[in-house]
Amino acid sequence: MKQRAAVGWRFGVVVAFWLAGVVSPQETEPPPEATITELMQAMVIPASNKLFDVPRNVPQDDSGWDAVRNSAVLLAESGTLLMRDGRAEDSDVWAATSRALAEAGEAALKAARARDVEAIGEAGNLLIDACERCHEKHWIR
Numbered sequence: 001m002k003q004r005a006a007v008g009w010r011f012g013v014v015v016a017f018w019l020a021g022v023v024s025p026q027e028t029e030p031p032p033e034a035t036i037t038e039l040m041q042a043m044v045i046p047a048s049n050k051l052f053d054v055p056r057n058v059p060q061d062d063s064g065w066d067a068v069r070n071s072a073v074l075l076a077e078s079g080t081l082l083m084r085d086g087r088a089e090d091s092d093v094w095a096a097t098s099r100a101l102a103e104a105g106e107a108a109l110k111a112a113r114a115r116d117v118e119a120i121g122e123a124g125n126l127l128i129d130a131c132e133r134c135h136e137k138h139w140i141r
């Protein structure tokens, strides 16, 4: 009896904090700082240009392939950054194309580790598709 009352009391406190927004999920991580344009310019654009260039300009040594792999990492992770609360647009296209960007980046990462130029080219085609499908709906020019 006594124990149940104690549990009820603790539950009440948790609910009160929750209602006050103190432990709401959004509060657990800081809001994103960079704008979409900044994210495009810092990560997405240079990293995708690096990958698009590989078939014409095949890396000749370890450091060249490391740079390609680093760009693939940036693209794979930028999909997740585009999906963050406070940045993501509330649309199916946004969700699908952010995921497609991450998947294209992951395909490029595998290809970079294997130093497979043809597979980088295929990942590049997936990338272009993801960029274009998102911009078509969300980039108002």
Ligand code: HEC
Binding pocket: 036, 037, 040, 041, 044, 045, 048, 082, 093, 094, 095, 097, 098, 101, 127, 128, 130, 131, 132, 134, 135, 138, 139, 140
């Ligand atoms: C999930 C959506 C999304 C994806 C995927 C995406 N973009 Fe963007 N991009 C945007 C939005 C939104 C803007 C416009 C931001 C604004 O003007 O506020 C933008 C802007 C840009 C710009 C203009 C930047 C500037 O300086 O004004 C370029 C270039 C660009 N994106 C390139 C790319 C490339 C390359 C890819 C794929 C490798 C890509 N984007 C993938 C949403 C996306």
